[in-house]
Amino acid sequence: MENSEIRSFIDATTYDFETIDHYLQYGRIEETMPVMLQILARIRTFKFNGLFQAPPFRLEGLILEKDLEALDYESFIRVIRAWTFKNIAQLKDKTKTAQEKQIEMLLVVLGGCVIVVSCLFIFNFLSFFQTWGLKGDFYEGKHFGKHLSSQVSKMINFSYYLEMDPRLPHEQDFSARWTGYLLAPRDGNFVLSLVVDDGARLYIDDKLIIDAWYDNDSVEFNKSVYLTQGPHAIRIEYYNNVYGVALRLFWTPPGGSKEIIPAYYLRQNEIGL
Numbered sequence: 001m002e003n004s005e006i007r008s009f010i011d012a013t014t015y016d017f018e019t020i021d022h023y024l025q026y027g028r029i030e031e032t033m034p035v036m037l038q039i040l041a042r043i044r045t046f047k048f049n050g051l052f053q054a055p056p057f058r059l060e061g062l063i064l065e066k067d068l069e070a071l072d073y074e075s076f077i078r079v080i081r082a083w084t085f086k087n088i089a090q091l092k093d094k095t096k097t098a099q100e101k102q103i104e105m106l107l108v109v110l111g112g113c114v115i116v117v118s119c120l121f122i123f124n125f126l127s128f129f130q131t132w133g134l135k136g137d138f139y140e141g142k143h144f145g146k147h148l149s150s151q152v153s154k155m156i157n158f159s160y161y162l163e164m165d166p167r168l169p170h171e172q173d174f175s176a177r178w179t180g181y182l183l184a185p186r187d188g189n190f191v192l193s194l195v196v197d198d199g200a201r202l203y204i205d206d207k208l209i210i211d212a213w214y215d216n217d218s219v220e221f222n223k224s225v226y227l228t229q230g231p232h233a234i235r236i237e238y239y240n241n242v243y244g245v246a247l248r249l250f251w252t253p254p255g256g257s258k259e260i261i262p263a264y265y266l267r268q269n270e271i272g273l
Contacts, residue, residue, distance in 0.1 A: 009046060010088050013039060017081055024074065036077065043084065132263040134180035134234070138165050142199075142239040144175050153178060154263035156236060156249035164245070175239040182234040183265045184227035188254030193222045196238075197246035203235040213237075218246045231270045 016039050023032045133154040140146040151165045156178065158164050161171045168174060182204065184190065194200055194210050197218045202210040210221045238247050252258040 006091050009042060010091060013042060013084060013088065017084070020077060020081075024077070029073065032077070036080075039080070039084070043080075131268050132266065133268065134178040134236070134266050135268050136164065136176055136178045138168060139175045139177075141173055142175055142241055144177065148174070152268065155260055155266065156247060157260045158245060158247045161240065161245045164247075171240070171243055171245060173241050175237070177238075178234075178236040180234060181231040181267045181270050182227075182261070183231050183267060184229050185265070186254060187226075187228050189224050189226050190254065191222055191224050191252040191258070193220055193248075193250035193252075193258070194236075195220045195246055195248040195250070197244050198241055199239050200247060201237040202249075203233075203237075205233050206235075213239075215241070217244070231267065233270075234266075 016035050020032045020035050020039075023029070023035075133152045134156065135150065136153050137150050138148045140148060148169070149165050149167045151167075153164070161168050161174070164176060192202065192204070192209060194202055194212065195218060196212050196216045198215045199213045200210070201208060201213050202223075204225055204227075209223045209225055212219070212221050236247075236249065249261050250258050251261050
């Protein structure tokens with residue numbers, strides 16, 4: 001059988017099933033029967049040519065008008081439809097020209113390239129977000145004793161010890177150190193503020209900016225610092241030795257308003273804006 005005949009069969013059968021779907025959508029079941037008989041007759045011809053796999057049930061001798069009461073007609077259509085299109089997929093593969101196979105292979109390769117590029121983009125995109133925040137290390141006691149755990153904090157905005165790290169064993173008698181970089185969006189004077197309960201120290205570019213290393217009860221400390229645009233090393237040290245935890249890091253940028261420093265401006269690595 002010529003490829004042109006096979007393709008004609010595929011086109012005609014596909015069109016007939018679309019017609020049946022349309023009739024069923026509007027409840028015109030009886031109108032599907034002549035179309036279905038036409039499809040079955042076409043299938044028998046192809047089956048005799050050895051181009052179809054065995055049907056899910058015997059088609060010879062089936063007279064729809066006579067046997068309609070003995071079967072679930074709509075279910076029968078679905079079975080024949082699924083079986084036919086499974087065979088049509090194989091017929092399409094048999095009738096592909098060398099050029100069509102080359103184009104298909106090219107599309108597969110291009111699709112693979114698109115997937116690889118997309119994965120790389122997504123990986124870099126996620127990696128970019130994963131650099132936001134400061135790395136926190138947690139220790140026993142006020143003076144950074146035994147290391148307990150590490151966790152990245154997107155912002156320094158804590159009012160409960162488990163917000164710092166849910167693995168901390170208890171609320172009192174621990175210390176912590178956050179390190180990374182603060183990104184200044186422009187040159188100018190920035191007012192940095194710490195709200196502390198109990199004690200904390202703030203370093204910018206290894207310079208001690210705020211020293212509150214003594215017990216406080218949610219006290220705010222402020223310091224104006226001139227920063228150039230770009231990253232500046234930041235280190236925050238903290239301890240808590242009684243119940244009640246608070247540590248919040250604010251800034252007031254030049255010409256801006258006071259706010260908790262957003263995660264975007266806190267980075268684990270020295271990278272630009």
